[in-house]
Amino acid sequence: MEISELEKQQESLVLQMGKVGDGTVKTDDGEEVSEGQIVQLVSFTLDDVSYGVDILSVHEILRIPQITRLPNCPFFIKGVINLRGNVIPVVDVRVRFGFQAAKMTEMSRIIVIEAESKQIGLLVDNVSSVIRIKDSNVDPPTVFIDGVSEEFIAGVGRLKDRLVVILNLQNVLYTDQEIEDKKNLQLLTSDRKRK
Amino acid sequence: MAYSLGEYQDIFLEEADDQLQELNSNLLELEQNPDDEDTINNIFRAAHSLKSSAGFVGLMDLSELAHKMENLLQGVRDKTMKITPEMVDLLFKCFDHINLVIGKVSQGEEPIVDLSGIIEEIGQMQGRSSLAAEEKKEEAATDTGSSMSENIPKTTFSGQEKRHLKRGVDEGLSCYELTIFIEPDAPMKWVKAQLILNNIKNIAQVVKTIPDEENLTDEAIRDVLKLIILTDEDLREIRSACDVDLVNRIDILKISMEKKDNKFFIRFGDKQILSVTQDEVVSAGNDEKESVNSESAVVSYADEEDDADISESETMSVDFSGYNDRRESGGISRNAPVLRTVKVSVDKLDDLLNNVGELVIANSGFFRLYEDLKKIQLGKNVTNEFKNRIEQMARIAKDLQSGIMKTRMVPIGQVFSRFHRLIRDVSKECGKNVQLVTRGEDTELDKKVIDVIGEPLMHMIRNSIDHGIETPDERKSLKKSEVATVTLSAHQGGNQIFVEVIDDGRGLDTEVIRAKAVEKGLVTADQAGNLDNNEIYNFIFHPGFSTAKKVTDVSGRGVGMNVVREVVQEMGGNITIESEQGMGTRFIMAFPLTLAIIPAIMVSVKDETYAIPLTDVIETINISHKDITTIEGHEVINLRGEILSLVRLSQFVGVPLAFENEEDIPVIVVGYSSRKIGLIVDALEGKLEIVIKSLETNFRTVEGLAGASILGDGSIALILDVSSMINKVINEQERMSPEEKMELIKKQEEHYHAMKALELDAESDVVAEKSEFSLPVQDEDGETVDHMQKDYRTSGEEAYQSDIGSLTLNKKDPVDDISDYNYVKDEASNKQSADSGISNMDDYSLLKENSDKGRENSDFNDLQSDIASDIEDYEEEIDKEKEDKEAVDGDTDEEKTVIDDETGRIQKSVSSVTDSDSLNEAVKAEDITSSLEAVDVFKNETLPVTGHPLGEADEKVKEALKNFKHELNSNMRSALSSGDPDEHIKKKLSLNEDDLAKIKLLANVGITQAADSLSKIIDKRVDMAIPDVRLVPASKILDIEKHDVQKYVSVYMPLIGDINGTVIFNLPENSAYSLVDDLYSLKTGKTSALDEDGISALKEITNITGSSVINAFSERTGLSILSQVPNLLHDSLEAAISKIADEQYNVSNDYALTMDTEFYYEDDRIVGHLLILPDVKSLRVLVDNLRDNG
Structure with missing residues (x-):
């Protein structure tokens, strides 16, 4: 795909995102399925692998604004940005997933998502498109994805020609240790409730 | 005068309105989903809050109604009752009644609404639909509530009484009928009645009492005491006379007499219900007017001679339906409460504040523009006019800003002050003796927090008094002071504001809570055993959790703490409990310092900008690299005699060290509580007003940061949290082992002693040795000189530090300490100026001088106790030193001036020595000696001499030190043997x-x-x-x-x-x-x-x-x-x-x-x-x- 074409696609993303509507929708594989059966993902590519974030959790997609570094924070926190008066942390997704950090380019974007009622910015190399997948084509995360901790994988979507790793970024702000602590805590409390 | 509930009326009305709305909407929902526990809980909570606040402003009837509603709902919550349409109807009816009362109050009218009917209905409903046994106590209360009106005896007058009345009225006295309702449960009612009677007799003539005065027994009184009195006091006085413990209500009827057709009519005016907890009283004037109105009953005939009884008109008890009619007929319409406050959503204020913040920032741009304009010389008039306008605008912007700020920030004192009354009432109810202490009333909190904090505080105080605090007897047996204390305190710490409720009661009983938690099925017994105290305390926040053995009016339903936590969390705060069994409990609420514009100093390291809240900044100073000393890896400087730890901001925020100036390093001295540190930054960027944005909203707390702020250009500056920075530094220092600390102290002492020794040693050979150790100065270039200087400086400072110490130790008299301290302070400032101003040679001499002074100070004290014996020795020495001095005279010019100064000083001293007597001379002599020594040392040190390495010099220094100590000891011994001079x-x-x-x-x-x-x-x-x-x-x-x-x-x-x-x-x-x-x-x-x-x-x-x-x-x-x-x-x-x-x-x-x-x-x-x-x-x-x- 030409870069200019990609850019155009990105611009129109916001429009596409809103276009969830009437009755049946075409998946990216061309299947016609009813609206309830479809998963829509905002997708981006890291090192040749496609990743997708559920469109319902995505607030908006930004070009890179000025990022203020946050001291004394986990290494994958790129900093904070000013989003219309809100101070929002930005996670460098590459670093968080254990890839080599890369330079920001013209193509770099920040995907603003909402997790645990917090707004979080995800710094990604690019945002390619919105992908529609039939939910029956989404498998549980059995496939081992190189590098990415299974913590963040909600499932794998099968398209005709490729796979899309569907991400669950509820815990993207936390370090691995913190995530573990959190889980233990939940286990403990749910244990209590059961008894 | 309009009817008023006092200063909290507005707050009450606002709250009550909200609660009513919540009740209504929740009840509607409940009708749809009768089994929704959340909805029941919500209604329950709203009723509970309403009860509390109504009781608080003195609307006892309303409070009682809410209490009954709560009882009803309790049944539903406990699943002992079912929601029926009748019940919902009844609850709606209750809301209407409450609405009516609130409406009346908001219109400035007295809320005379008889709620007993509806209260009784609730009672009946409870009886009917109760599936299990009801709380007997409540039932009893309901009964008395409904039967109260029947208890009121009729008022009748005998002829004699009527004559008495007429005489009184003729004399211009007012006549009132007082109906006093005594708490049904109160013990020894007749004592209370007697008390009231006595009080009244002080201010009025009592015409009649019902029951008879001779007959004031418990049985006869039956909760109601009636008095007919003649008085010229106003209602307020009467009220306070009747305001005795456990009096529920006081009704006052004005009785007037009219003559018509040679007959006297006794006319009863409108009833005025004076609740004892009510501050305001309707003026008597209203009565007169009302009594003419058709509504007030005109009663009675009977002339002077007629012995027929005059029956009392029924005091007006207004039926709800009656009001309804009137409302519909347009008589009184229920308007929304007319308030002088406007509720504005905080979001709107936020926006406004943001904008104003930016206005202020934008405005500062104009000043830069003005500076530029000045340069291009447009003519003075234009630029001046421009400047005037800017300043005007800046002023307005500032006013605007502070105005909006003020709307948001409110001192918590106004919330605290509400509780004096509550504490008094609740402690009385519970039969406990409690005093309220408030601290930090000036602490300002965001309006949003202030608005909601009252309710949680109220719950916590009630809990503390009801559960936490022991009865006076218990306290006595525990050897605690009989008066218990509940403390409300507020303070700011770091980026949080803490509000605490502290009681010195019995503390939380972990065992009871544990048991209750198991009983309620929240944990298994096994699990409960493993929980630590904090986890156990947290159970009390669980809905419906109460360990109280009985449910009282005050607390025990287990709603309170649930509400408290909910409210606190809603405000982004959290609540923690500290408790010590037998010692008391402390509830700590921590609220974030949300939205507030604060002045801050902007600093930069590398290319990053940080803001330091101005409140944390003590001063900004410039230091030069050589001022910095390293002790145990920590950089410190001496700031006017105080050792100040330094933190490099670049290091703290983790950016590589920027190029550092040798001179003019900006340091911001910041303090938190009594501690302070110096922050080394790259540059100061000026002062700015900033808006704090919490990082927690979208992220979390970050160590060392209080938040972020968005600057005028849209960029983000991070705000440093000084308290956490200081804590970090202090932690690091405390991590040092005792050995390390000893080492540190030893090192400091060595510095000190080395300095001492250098000055003290007058022996020429030692001086010669010393000159040798200054050799490296010559060998290496500038740096070493610097190093030496630094050494001297530090040791001088430390010597001087120790001087302060020794002064304080030596002196017993505080006055001396103070004056000495002042003296020392002067020294310090002298020193400071010396440090900054002069370099190299001059620096040396000044340093010397300062050290001398410091030393004089301490030696002086030592010598004071020494009744001098060796004056002659010293005089000899003086001579010797003079010779030395002459020798010195031959040196370079620069040195000479210094030495000349010294000489002048010495000569002056010598002259004064001759006037004084022995001890003074001794002291003087010592001074002179030391001055001369200083000169010597100085002279020798600056001379280029070749010789031995440093190690040897060190030994010499130690030797000198030993000599000095020896000398000092012998001096002290002689002083001791001669005894305290005062004594003889x-x-x-x-x-x-x-x-x-x-x-x-x-x-x-x-x-x-x-x-x-x-x-x-x-x-x-x-x-x-x-x-x-x-x-x-x-x-x-x-x-x-x-x-x-x-x-x-x-x-x-x-x-x-x-x-x-x-x-x-x-x-x-x-x-x-x-x-x-x-x-x-x-x-x-x-x-x-x-x-x-x-x-x-x-x-x-x-x-x-x-x-x-x-x-x-x-x-x-x-x-x-x-x-x-x-x-x-x-x-x-x-x-x-x-x-x-x-x-x-x-x-x-x-x-x-x-x-x-x-x-x-x-x-x-x-x-x-x-x-x-x-x-x-x-x-x-x-x-x-x-x-x-x-």
């Missing part, structure tokens, strides 16, 4: 401690009066130090005065008569000048020399001040003391005092009593000090006289 003086004068104490008292009185008159003359507040009264050898008078090179104006005034002596007022030269300025109302700083006017003014001041001392003395002792014309000396203090002492104390007088004090202006600037020296004979007279007078 006392013996000689046959004075005892008692005498001295009396003299001290006398001095206190006299000098206080002096300070008083001084402050009157100069029309400024004058503070004084506690007079230092001492018996000293005459030679030591001078010792009391501090060695000071400063020039003084000393005005002395001889005393004659029964007491001879002198009063001396010593003013530092500058202070004397400014005093003259003050007296002649000249511009400060105008006087720079004393002319005739100045002299006479100072003399006059001394005259007045001194005379007030003398007068005080005369008054106390009955002695006649006269003062003579004051004289003035303008010289150094030493010279002046020795001259005066010479006049007064010839050689034959061995001892002197000195009374010495210092006067200060309000700002701690010294005015001068007053010294009173009675001569020895007079001292005898004084003492004898004091003894005689007891």
Whole structure:
């Protein structure tokens, strides 16, 4: 795909995102399925692998604004940005997933998502498109994805020609240790409730 | 006068309105989903809150109604009752009643609404639909509630009573019928009745009591006491007379008499329900008007002779339906409460504040523009006009900003003050003795927090009193003070505001809570065993969790803490509990310092900008690299005698070290509570008003950051959290092992001693050695010199530090400490200037001088106790040193000037030595010696000499140190063997401690009066130090005065008569000048020399001040003391005092009593000090006289 074409696609993303509507929708594989059966993902590519974030959790997609570094924070926190008066942390997704950090380019974007009622910015190399997948084509995360901790994988979507790793970024702000602590805590409390 | 519930009416109305709305909407929902527990809980909570707040403002009926509703809902919640349509109807009806009451109150009317009907209905409903046994107590309460009106006996008058009434009314007295409702459960009602009766009799004539006065027994009273009284007091007085413990309600009816057709009518006015908890009373005027209205019942016939009973009209009990009609007919419409406050959504305020913040920032851009405009020279008029406009705009922007700020930030005091009343009432209800202490009332919280914090606080206080605090008897047996304390405190710490409720009660019982948690099925018994205290405490926040054995009106339903936590969390805060069994409980609510504009200092490291809240900043200083000393890997500087830890901001935020200047490194001294550190930054960017944005909203707390702020250009600056930074630094330091600490101390001591030794050692060979160790200076380039300098500087500073220590240790008298400390402070500032100003050679000499001074100070004290023995030795030494000095004279010019200075000083000292007696000389001699030594050291050090490495020098230094210690020890021994100098003086004068104490008292009185008159003359507040009264050898008078090179104006005034002596007022030269300025109302700083006017003014001041001392003395002792014309000396203090002492104390007088004090202006600037020296004979007279007078 030409870069200019990609850019155009990105611009129109916001429009596409809103276009969830009437009755049946075409998946990216061309299947016609009813609206309830479809998963829509905002997708981006890291090192040749496609990743997708559920469109319902995505607030908006930004070009890179000025990022203020946050001291004394986990290494994958790129900093904070000013989003219309809100101070929002930005996670460098590459670093968080254990890839080599890369330079920001013209193509770099920040995907603003909402997790645990917090707004979080995800710094990604690019945002390619919105992908529609039939939910029956989404498998549980059995496939081992190189590098990415299974913590963040909600499932794998099968398209005709490729796979899309569907991400669950509820815990993207936390370090691995913190995530573990959190889980233990939940286990403990749910244990209590059961008894 | 409109009806009012007092100052909290507005708050109550607002809250009640909200709660009603919530109740209504929730009830509608409940109708749809009768089994939704959340909805039931919500309704329950709203009813509970309503109950509390209604009770709080004194609307007891309403509170009771809410209580009944709560009971009803409790049944539903406990699943002992089912929601039926009837019940929902009834609840809606209740809401309507509540609405009616609130409506009336908001219109400024008295809410006379009879709620007993509806309350009874609830009772019945509860009876009908109850599936299980009801709480008996509640039922009983309901019964009494409904039957109350039937208990009121009818009012009848006998002929005699009627005559009494008429007579009273004719005399112009007002006649009232009082109906007093006593709490049904109250014990010994007749005592209360009697009490009320007695109170009333003090202010009124009692015409009739029902039941009869002779018949005041518990059975007869049946909760209601009726009094017919004649009085000229107003209702308020009557109310307070009746306001006895456990009185529920007071109804007052005005009774008037009208003559018509030769008959008297007794007319009953409208009922006024005076709840005892109500502050405001409807004025009596209303009654008259009302009584003419058709609605008020006009009763009775009966002329004077008629013995027929006059029956009472039913006091107006307004039926709800009646109101409804009136409302519909347009009589009274239920308007929304008319409030003087407007509720604005905080979001709107946020936006506004953001905008204003940006306006202020944008405005600062104009100033830059103005600076640029000035450069292009548009003509003064234009630029000036431009500047004026900018300033005007800036002012308006500031006002706007502070205005909006004010709307948001509210001191918590207004919330706290509400609770005095609550505590009083609740503690009474619970039969406990509790006092409320509030702290930090000025702490400002966001309005949003203030608005909601009242309710949680109320719950917590109620809980504390009801559950936490023991009964007075229990407390007594526990040896606690009988009056328990509940403390409300608020303070800001870091980026949070803490609000605490603290009680000194029995503390939380973890076992009970544990058991209850198991019982409620929240945890299994096994799990419960493993929980720690905090986890257990957290159970009390669980909905429906209560360990109270019985449900009371106050608490115990387990709603409270649930609500508390919900509210606190809603405000982004959290609540924690600390409890110690038997000691009390502390609930700590921490709220974030949300939205607030704060002034901050902007700093930068590398290319990052950080904001430091101005409130945390103590000062900003510039230091140079060589000021920094490293102790145990921590960088410190000496800031005016204080060791200040340094933190490099770049290191803290983790950016690589920027290029560092050698000089002018900006350091921000920041403090949190009593600790402070210096932050090294790359540059200061100026002051800015910033808006704090929490990082937690979208992220979390970050160590060292209080939040972020969005600047005018849209970029983000992070705000540093000074408290956490300081804690981090301190933690690091505390992590040091004791050994390391010892090491640190030892190192400091070594520095100190090395310095000491260098100065002390007068032996020429040692000096020679020392010169050797300055060799490296020559070998390496500049750096080493710097290093050496730094060493000297540090050790000098440390020596000086130790001096402070030794001073404090040596001295017992606080006054001395203070004055010494001041002296030391002066030294410090001298030093500071020396440090900054001068480099290299000059620096050396000044440093030396300072060190000398510091040393003098400590040595001086040592020597004071030494009644000198080796004066001759010293004199020899002086001679020797003089020779040395001559030798030195031959050196370079630069050195020479320094040495000349020293010489001048020495000569001066020598001259004064000749005047003083032995001890002084000793001291002087020591000074001179040391000065000369300094010169020597100096001389030698700057000479290029080749020699041995440093290690050897070190040994020499140690040796010198040993010598010094030895010398010091022997001095101290001799001082000890000769005993306390005061003792033998006392013996000689046959004075005892008692005498001295009396003299001290006398001095206190006299000098206080002096300070008083001084402050009157100069029309400024004058503070004084506690007079230092001492018996000293005459030679030591001078010792009391501090060695000071400063020039003084000393005005002395001889005393004659029964007491001879002198009063001396010593003013530092500058202070004397400014005093003259003050007296002649000249511009400060105008006087720079004393002319005739100045002299006479100072003399006059001394005259007045001194005379007030003398007068005080005369008054106390009955002695006649006269003062003579004051004289003035303008010289150094030493010279002046020795001259005066010479006049007064010839050689034959061995001892002197000195009374010495210092006067200060309000700002701690010294005015001068007053010294009173009675001569020895007079001292005898004084003492004898004091003894005689007891």
